[in-house]
Amino acid sequence: MPDRLAPLTEALLAAARKAGAEAADAMAIDGRSVSVDVRGGALEQADRSEGTEIGLRVLIGRRQACVSASDISARTMAEMAERAVAMAREAPEDATIGLAEPADLARAWDLALLDLADPAPEPGAAELQDDARRAEAAALAVSGISQCQAASASYSRQRVFIAATNGFAGGYSRTSRSTSAVAIAGEGLAMERDWAAESRTYQSDLPSAEEIGRLAGERAAERLGARKPKTGAYPVVFDERIASGLVGHLLAAINGSAIVRGSSWLRDAMGAQVLPRGLSIYENPHRPRISSSRPFDAEGLPTAPRDIVRDGTLKSWTLDLGTARKLGLKSTGSAARGASSPPAPSISNIALTQGDHSRAQLIEAMGTGLVVTSMIGAAINPTTGDYSRGASGFWVENGRISHPVNECTLAGNLRDMLMRITPANDARGHLSHVVPSLLVEGLTLAGA
Template sequence: MTDRLETLTAALLSAARKAGAEAADALAIDGASVGIDIRQGKLEQAERAEAVEIGLRVLIGGRQACVSASDTSDRTIADLAERAVAMAREAPVDPYAGLADPSQIATAWDLDALALCDPAPEPEARALETDARTAEDAAMSSAGIRQVEASAGYSRRRMFLAATNGFAGGYARTSRSVSAVAFTGEGTAMERDWAGESRVWQADLPSAAEVGALAAERALARAGARKPATGVYPVLFDERIASSLIGHLLAAVNGASIARGSSWLRDALGQQILPRGLSVIEDPHRPRIGSSRPFDGEGLPTRRRAIVQDGVLTGWTLDLATARKLGMESTSNASRGTSSPPSPSTSNIDLTQGTDSRDDLIAAMGTGLLVTSLIGSTINPTTGDYSRGASGFWVEGGQIAYPVNECTIAGNLRQMLMQIVPANDARAHLATRVPSLLVPGMTLAGA
């Protein structure tokens, strides 16, 4: 199939040149997915989707335009190229748009080392249904669980990128997953929680029964939730949601935000933004991880880099356009789809882990809030002011006392991140590995 995708990108580039493009890049994607949903013991949905998408970006005199289609006929490709060129001629001039110099592009990579595509055959729909039913049965076997919604899925996706600067390359990815949502209680006392696992290689996926049992355990622990007290307390972000804090940091150092001057970290380059000893490392070459990649969306070779080193912000996340605008070099972080130009995006992220367990941090916080779920958000991208709905568990005397819900936590991200204390519980298989994080003081609005 990669040969077919390569042929499609070559046809798109040829059509673009014939239509009058000075430069162009083309992306072809082929994908197939199967999903099974079980609810109340019945098969609620069984879905299979297959699609091929093509996208073309053309550049003329500092102007660019992107077009895409799901029809891959010769006529469509020719029409697509002509439409893209006509659009580009009417587009505003962007002095920073353009392909990579041939000296910048990736020329060699080792897909076997990345192991992004499981060689095992695609599972039959019946096997996925068995996974979902097993997860449901495991959750329903716990006394107090009233209902379970379970799902299982598999996907295989392949891409090929080519450009008139000489770059050409592609790769495939696979994923198999199982998840369950468990419910307990009735009416306004109903509570829910979930568990889910996804792996690139099917052999690495934990058992569906483990997933269902964990969903039930988490839901039952939520029974009897009430509002916590209002005040300023320590807040411990559980590992399940702690990555959201680092996600806000990554958004703030994204080159697109920096170039617009709209980031709360826009003046922080070279400054300390995390406690000393903590680093944020991007490594796009971790094997068997779904967001690993050998090259970025502009054909540049990806590499391991420190975004934050020993607490100090060392650089922005840049694609070619934002790098040119800021007078810097691309960090090989371009990401793109078939219908849009490249934009900066990170892949695999690691935050330095601590030495204490989550239980150790709970004991150390005394009285405060353990957050296991976040809903909604009011994040000011310019000031870093932070406010989110939360639920979890109230901690008293260093021990979990009871479940809580319907509360809001608030603070400022710059101050919050400078105080974080990490646990040691980050899960190794995740693309973003962030442990539970304790913030010593946040404003909590509850009862």
């Protein structure tokens, strides 16, 4: 870990003690990023950013306050500590506030196994522009594509270090490289749009710009001639591109913050069946080269794989120290935070059990229904799980895709929907949320 960040956190903790804090933790983040947008074969926009951000959380009794800054001078750190202590003294008491016990802290981890930072040289702006230009050209080469709304390439490298007065200190680096394209097919009122995007930790793992652009173009061209589908109750296949969003509603509902507030539609579901038998959701924060992997959480606790749902039964909330204490449980090592905010529960990498059939086989089995490839907006009641979202995709007749559709709304209840899912076997393993296409029976579809 670079020497530059650790001394910053040490200086912040020293300033906090001097200002009167009883306990504190500090975070230092530095990073740089560059992104390039191309349109019409020419550079449209280029952005580069570099900077360091520092954050301090101080605790006085059962009160806390957080402050942050982008100036790393000693004077600024002293002012931050004084301001944070003054804020904490005026903050409301919370009996669950407090740092982790020293005996519970992460003591050892292997960053080499996580492999979160690409050692390859940072790409130059010209290289990124070339990627974006090639993605745009590949999209425009697809028959039916009238324009490429956007083609972009970007790179980022970030380093983070966390330290606390309970003795924890640790940090790690991560990189990201991505390419994307948004293509438009048709003209006038008959235009349709779709996209493709890929991101990887290692530049060498990223698909070619041509492949990404071509996929964006093909997806947009397939949508030409879209019309409203029939209204009624039909089976729906959530395409793999968006299926993780459906599972994401379950993950949000088992977040400790929602459980503590009593505002979750799964608040009474611990130990109950929430998915069909045979399906599990497994979290593994230690997957190598995956964007959400982490060796420890934001409170210095060790991260570990765990079953969220096992064989259809809910086994675990997602907890940081505060929510765990409120519920009389132990943290799941799931705390995340930014420089200016206190810890809160957050999921890392999850995988839903994959099925035995392909997406095409699910479509064939559904008979008549809808394949959803894009969703717009959301009206989801977090307390009841009532679900309503705008959608577009493809209509299916007799087990075969018939034509593209748009301007329709799906409605149901998440608890019922998730109990009726059938997964395909097409999940992409490089994503942090590995979720295949999902067939959901009996949704209400509002169309023509």
